Amino acid sequence: MPRRLHLFLAISIATWHFSDATTSQIRMPGVVPEADSYLCTSLELSDQENYLTGFKALTTKGTAHHILLFGCEEPGSDELVWDCGEMNKPNDEMPRAPTCGSKPAILYAWALDAPPLELPKDVGFQVGGYSNIRHLVMQVHYMHSKEEPDETGLEITHTEEPQPKLAATMLLVTGGTLPANKTESFETACMIEEDVVMHPFAYRTHTHRHGKEVSGWLVKEDQSQEDHWKLIGRRDPQLPQMFVPVEDGSMTIQQGDMVTARCFMANNEDRDIPMGATGEDEMCNFYVMYWTDGEVMRDNTCYSPGAPNYRWGREAALNHIPK
Structure with a gap:
C-alpha cells in the first residue's frame, strides 16, 4: 500500500x-x-x-x-x-x-x-x-x-x-533515431492553445552521452507570418543537469505562441541509436519550469517523432530558424 x-x-x-x-x-x-x-x-x-x-x-x-x-x-x-x-x-x-x-x-x-x-x-x-x-x-x-x-x-x-504564483513544469521531448557515425538534430514544437500566461523562470536539459547541446525557444509569429525567436535557454547536457535560470526573466509565453526545443547529437558508433529509456538509447528532453497568476496548463507535454521524420521548417512550418 x-x-x-x-x-x-x-x-x-x-x-x-x-x-x-x-x-x-x-x-x-x-x-x-x-x-x-x-x-x-x-x-x-x-x-x-x-x-x-x-x-x-x-x-x-x-x-x-x-x-x-x-x-x-x-x-x-x-x-x-x-x-x-x-x-x-x-x-x-x-x-x-x-x-x-x-x-x-x-x-x-x-x-x-x-x-x-x-x-x-x-x-x-x-x-x-x-x-x-x-x-x-x-x-x-x-x-x-x-x-x-x-x-x-x-x-x-x-x-x-x-x-500567489502557481508553478508547473513543461516537458518538450522527441522520438527518433540517431544514425550511425553521424550528427543529427532532434526538434519539437507545440502551439500553446490554453488561455494562460506562463512566466518561465528555469529550464533543464537531458540527454544521454551523445548529446552535445540542447536549447529551448519561444516563437512568436507577426501579422506577416514572420517568426521571431527568443532563446529560453541553451546548455551542454553533459554538465550537471540542474534547473538553471532562463535567459530573460521577463519573458512571457501566451496563447498562440509556439514553444520549441532542439537537441544536437553526435554518434561515433557503428549502430543506429533510437530514442528510448535505457542507457544504450538516447533521449532529447528540455524542461521549462514556469509560474502563472492563475491555473497552470492542463497539458504540459510537447512531443514530436524527431529525426528523420520531423523538422521545424517542414512539419511545424517555422521560418527564420536559428542556427
Missing part, C-alpha cells in the same frame, strides 16, 4: 521562503535494483493543501542516473515499489505499472549531481488538499545494478502558506 505523507509532521527548517517552511523526504525503501531499471515509489498526500518550494536529491550520479518526481491523482500501483520502466524490459521480480494511474504531472527532475533547487519567492507547486495532485511518485532510473539496498530519495521543502 502507498505510504501517507504527513506534511505537518516534517522537520522545521529555516529558508528565505517562509518561516513555517518544512521538509519531508521520499525515499526508496532499500531496493536492490538491476541494471537499467526504472523503479517507482509513492507517497499519499494529506488533506492539507501544501506548496512545494524546493528540492534536494539524496543520492549521487554513481547511484542514480536520474530522478523524476511526478504529481498524480492516483499512483500507477498500490505496491510499495514497482517497475515503472514502460519502455524498457520488464523486471521479473517486481510488479509492472505506469508512474501514475492517469496523466502524470512532472514536478522536478535531477541528474548528474545537480545541486538543490529553490523556487523564486512566492512561487510553489500546489499539491494535496483540493488540488489534482493527491500523490507524489518518485521514479529512479538506475543505470547500474546494486548489491546493497539503496535508499535514494528527494528532500522536499514545502509550506501550508498559499503561494
Whole structure:
C-alpha cells in the first residue's frame, strides 16, 4: 500500500521562503535494483493543501542516473515499489505499472549531481488538499545494478502558506533515431492553445552521452507570418543537469505562441541509436519550469517523432530558424 505523507509532521527548517517552511523526504525503501531499471515509489498526500518550494536529491550520479518526481491523482500501483520502466524490459521480480494511474504531472527532475533547487519567492507547486495532485511518485532510473539496498530519495521543502504564483513544469521531448557515425538534430514544437500566461523562470536539459547541446525557444509569429525567436535557454547536457535560470526573466509565453526545443547529437558508433529509456538509447528532453497568476496548463507535454521524420521548417512550418 502507498505510504501517507504527513506534511505537518516534517522537520522545521529555516529558508528565505517562509518561516513555517518544512521538509519531508521520499525515499526508496532499500531496493536492490538491476541494471537499467526504472523503479517507482509513492507517497499519499494529506488533506492539507501544501506548496512545494524546493528540492534536494539524496543520492549521487554513481547511484542514480536520474530522478523524476511526478504529481498524480492516483499512483500507477498500490505496491510499495514497482517497475515503472514502460519502455524498457520488464523486471521479473517486481510488479509492472505506469508512474501514475492517469496523466502524470512532472514536478522536478535531477541528474548528474545537480545541486538543490529553490523556487523564486512566492512561487510553489500546489499539491494535496483540493488540488489534482493527491500523490507524489518518485521514479529512479538506475543505470547500474546494486548489491546493497539503496535508499535514494528527494528532500522536499514545502509550506501550508498559499503561494500567489502557481508553478508547473513543461516537458518538450522527441522520438527518433540517431544514425550511425553521424550528427543529427532532434526538434519539437507545440502551439500553446490554453488561455494562460506562463512566466518561465528555469529550464533543464537531458540527454544521454551523445548529446552535445540542447536549447529551448519561444516563437512568436507577426501579422506577416514572420517568426521571431527568443532563446529560453541553451546548455551542454553533459554538465550537471540542474534547473538553471532562463535567459530573460521577463519573458512571457501566451496563447498562440509556439514553444520549441532542439537537441544536437553526435554518434561515433557503428549502430543506429533510437530514442528510448535505457542507457544504450538516447533521449532529447528540455524542461521549462514556469509560474502563472492563475491555473497552470492542463497539458504540459510537447512531443514530436524527431529525426528523420520531423523538422521545424517542414512539419511545424517555422521560418527564420536559428542556427
